[in-house]
Amino acid sequence: MENDQGDLMEQEEHEGSDKPPSSLKAPLRSTRLNIQRSNVCSRAYFVVIMVFFHVYILNVIGLLLYVHYNNGPGDLVSGDGVSSASVGESKSPLPHPAPAAGDLTLHEEEDYTQSFSLPRIEGIRVGHVQQVSLVPDRTHEMRTISLKPLLFEIPGFLSEEEGRVVVQLAQLKGLMESQTEAPSQGQVESNQPLLSFSTEEVFSLLDLNQDGLLQKQEIVSHSRSRDGTWLNPDNLRQILTGLEICPTGMLTLEDFRRVYDVSQRPGQQRSGKLLSQFKQRNKHTWLYQGSGSHHVLQTLRTRLISLTRLPSTLVELSEPLQVIRYDHGDFSNAHHDSSPSHSETTCAHTRLAGNTSALAEVSCRYLTMLFYLSSVEEGGETTFPVADNRTYEEQALKQVGVDLTDTRETCGRGNVRIKPTAGTALLWYNHLSDGRGWMGELDEYSLHGDCPVRRGVKWIANSWVNVDPDHQQQARYQRLVAQRHRAKSGMEEHYQPLSHSDLHQDL
Numbered sequence: 001m002e003n004d005q006g007d008l009m010e011q012e013e014h015e016g017s018d019k020p021p022s023s024l025k026a027p028l029r030s031t032r033l034n035i036q037r038s039n040v041c042s043r044a045y046f047v048v049i050m051v052f053f054h055v056y057i058l059n060v061i062g063l064l065l066y067v068h069y070n071n072g073p074g075d076l077v078s079g080d081g082v083s084s085a086s087v088g089e090s091k092s093p094l095p096h097p098a099p100a101a102g103d104l105t106l107h108e109e110e111d112y113t114q115s116f117s118l119p120r121i122e123g124i125r126v127g128h129v130q131q132v133s134l135v136p137d138r139t140h141e142m143r144t145i146s147l148k149p150l151l152f153e154i155p156g157f158l159s160e161e162e163g164r165v166v167v168q169l170a171q172l173k174g175l176m177e178s179q180t181e182a183p184s185q186g187q188v189e190s191n192q193p194l195l196s197f198s199t200e201e202v203f204s205l206l207d208l209n210q211d212g213l214l215q216k217q218e219i220v221s222h223s224r225s226r227d228g229t230w231l232n233p234d235n236l237r238q239i240l241t242g243l244e245i246c247p248t249g250m251l252t253l254e255d256f257r258r259v260y261d262v263s264q265r266p267g268q269q270r271s272g273k274l275l276s277q278f279k280q281r282n283k284h285t286w287l288y289q290g291s292g293s294h295h296v297l298q299t300l301r302t303r304l305i306s307l308t309r310l311p312s313t314l315v316e317l318s319e320p321l322q323v324i325r326y327d328h329g330d331f332s333n334a335h336h337d338s339s340p341s342h343s344e345t346t347c348a349h350t351r352l353a354g355n356t357s358a359l360a361e362v363s364c365r366y367l368t369m370l371f372y373l374s375s376v377e378e379g380g381e382t383t384f385p386v387a388d389n390r391t392y393e394e395q396a397l398k399q400v401g402v403d404l405t406d407t408r409e410t411c412g413r414g415n416v417r418i419k420p421t422a423g424t425a426l427l428w429y430n431h432l433s434d435g436r437g438w439m440g441e442l443d444e445y446s447l448h449g450d451c452p453v454r455r456g457v458k459w460i461a462n463s464w465v466n467v468d469p470d471h472q473q474q475a476r477y478q479r480l481v482a483q484r485h486r487a488k489s490g491m492e493e494h495y496q497p498l499s500h501s502d503l504h505q506d507l
């Protein structure tokens with residue numbers, strides 16, 4: 001470097017004179033050569049730099065275009081021509097939307113099963129607030145309540161007026177007495193002890209043909225995790241596992257005692273009595289949300305699709321809206337809305353496309369959206385007893401004398417408790433991701449219940465999005481629905497969308 005500069009200065013010094021001193025001739029020639037070489041080098045260097053610079057700029061532009069088109073609203077799935085929600089505290093982008101399940105055709109099934117993925121809203125951290133745009137002219141705040149389970153609260157998701165409409169529609173339709181009502185019928189007073197069944201009583205209840213042996217079919221016919229069955233998913237899993245290793249394929253009372261006691265908690269074993277998963281629920285009804293239904297019901301579903309960015313077909317093929325009324329003292333014990341998958345179980349919603357030899361139909365619910373339709377003066381909180389605990393300890397749920405699933409006794413101890421406020425919606429994922437974009441294991445932390453209503457009346461609505469953990473089964477089911485649609489529209493002059501009730505049993 002220094003040498004080059006020295007040569008340059010030397011050259012400049014002598015440029016003015018006609019004849020440079022002879023003593024300087026030779027060195028000067030070599031200096032010129034150096035200068036030319038140096039010019040060539042800098043030009044090449046400049047060209048290389050410019051090429052890299054342009055490539056870099058092109059890369060950046062390409063990346064920006066990619067991000068823009070992948071996150072753009074045009075990509076979001078909305079079967080009803082609904083504009084999608086924009087969500088974010090500006091920093092928290094949502095995952096990529098899934099392709100429309102409804103667009104599935106026969107030859108596309110393979111691709112579909114390869115690439116189909118379920119979006120999941122990111123929680124970021126507890127207390128994180130995201131702005132969501134669900135309706136024109138205003139935004140809503142969505143707050144992360146817990147990460148385990150992934151649980152959000154959205155105040156004002158529906159207006160008080162919309163809440164009243166849903167309540168009135170439920171009343172017009174007529175609310176059914178819950179099948180889980182206490183045998184003493186009517187109201188159970190809040191100070192009445194929980195029903196409990198001995199192992200022998202449960203065996204007898206399950207033994208439908210009273211032959212003293214439990215066949216698989218008998219066990220799984222009680223497998224529903226909701227609405228007061230005797231077997232919660234954990235019980236069912238333990239018992240079915242016990243049955244699998246039983247050479248006869250049937251359980252005697254003795255076998256049953258062994259597997260059922262294993263599935264119970266120490267506190268219950270001590271007393272020799274088993275607390276039931278009995279849930280006290282007053283009345284409920286189901287409201288269809290498809291085309292032709294009240295616009296408020298359709299709007300709720302539309303907002304759910306916008307918020308979750310789930311394929312609209314998936315949501316449209318899910319259960320109808322369940323509306324529940326709780327009077328004074330009513331409650332439900334902690335439970336999971338969905339079920340763990342097991343080789344013996346099949347999802348109720350895809351059973352048409354399912355393996356008919358599967359013994360148990362269970363609810364497969366990727367997420368729950370719960371709408372508070374009324375505020376409650378006292379009590380009635382939704383409780384998540386183990387939410388955000390560092391580790392999920394099944395044993396800790398039921399220690400001697402303390403049963404965290406018993407909301408009548410231990411509601412105050414729940415890690416997360418949400419007071420019902422008219423218009424607020426809760427959203428939580430009942431399942432973890434399988435790591436490949438599909439629905440994975442049941443999230444044990446999604447355990448929840450509701451505390452007894454102490455003053456006032458509580459109205460809520462549940463919207464569940466059904467997904468089969470076996471995505472090929474989900475694809476087969478949707479293909480079947482699409483085929484039926486085609487067959488139906490071919491037969492009818494006016495196209496009528498296949499209603500949920502055509503495909504699902506009343507859950």
Ligand SMILES: O=C(O)CCC(=O)C(=O)O
Pocket residue numbers: 324332337380381382383448449450460462
């Ligand atoms: O009413 C609540 O707060 C919870 C209701 C619930 O968990 C259910 O209906 O499955």
Ligand SMILES: [Fe+2]
Pocket residue numbers: 335336337448
């Ligand atoms: Fe629930």
